[in-house]
Amino acid sequence: MPVRRRLSTFTGFGYDKGRPLPVCAAWVLLEPLLRSVLVPSRFRVRVLRAFGAEIGTGVLLRHDVRIHWPWKLRIGNDCWVGVGAWLLNLEPITIGDDVCISQGVLLCTGSHQADNPAFEFDNAPIHVEDGAWIATRATILRGVTIGRDAVVGATALVVKDVEPGARVLAPQAKVRSA
Template identity: 60%
Template sequence: MTARDLSAFTLAGYDKGRSKAVQALWFAVMNTVFSAWFCPARLRVAILRAFGATIGEGVLIRHRVRVLWPWKLTVGDRTWIGEGAWLLNLEPVTIGADVCVSQEALLCTGSHDHRTVDFRYRNAPITVEDGAWVAARAIVLAGVTVGRHAVVGAGTVLSKDLPELTLHTADGTRTLKEPQQ
């Protein structure tokens, strides 16, 4: 195996999607107003929309939520994003309707290719389909789709697609029943 040379790393193939000025403005707003406890949830939604996110109706975003790039975020109607959740979206994150992303969950679209000397990016989008639940402190990794009404259990790491109506826990996966009306 060839030794890793991090000095050879570049941003090749990664497009942040906005100018450095817009990126800086977003970081300033995110770190002073957006994530603050005193910022109303409706204002958080308005701020994300102002920075290019597509956000549905009735969305609740709690305080201390971090979003790397709002312009790479789509959220469906009536979705909840819990306190301290981190949407590390170097690539698009698409969250469906009636989804719950619980406290301190991490959706991470970024990764590196450990097989290359320059440790280049190996990023991929994440999709969380309608009715899914990403429980507290769960981690969803790059390139993964969480199926309709699936559950990513608290504290687990999901590195491959989770079919609809499936529960993923530290003990494995099992099929769920259709939600009751």
């Protein structure tokens, strides 16, 4: 029998934002301004580091990249994060060296307990290992590790670990002949 959710009983029990409320508030106010196409990548990186992100050298963060909590983000050297990517990191996201996160990618560390009437959190970190490529509009869900040199194809939905060097492609739509 399906569980009836009672969202009024949600408490967020056990979730830790990782910083005091004033720091969270400052980030929430500043983050939308950093997404502007007029803000250079190197400035975005500098501000993210000031808020606690660990970011290596040679990182290119394009405009319109959304980052939920910078202090829960680690990016290695020589990585690219494409326009419109969303790093929804309620829990840590760790990205290795030489990783390409393409346009519109969603990395989502958050979820909820589907069988819990209070719909409490069910969050877990995401790890993207060195040399991986996550192509446009792919979605990586909580608790997943993308292995070294793996490729996640455009629009793929990834819910379990991807082995090093593997390729994950979205299912092909059936094409009808005229």
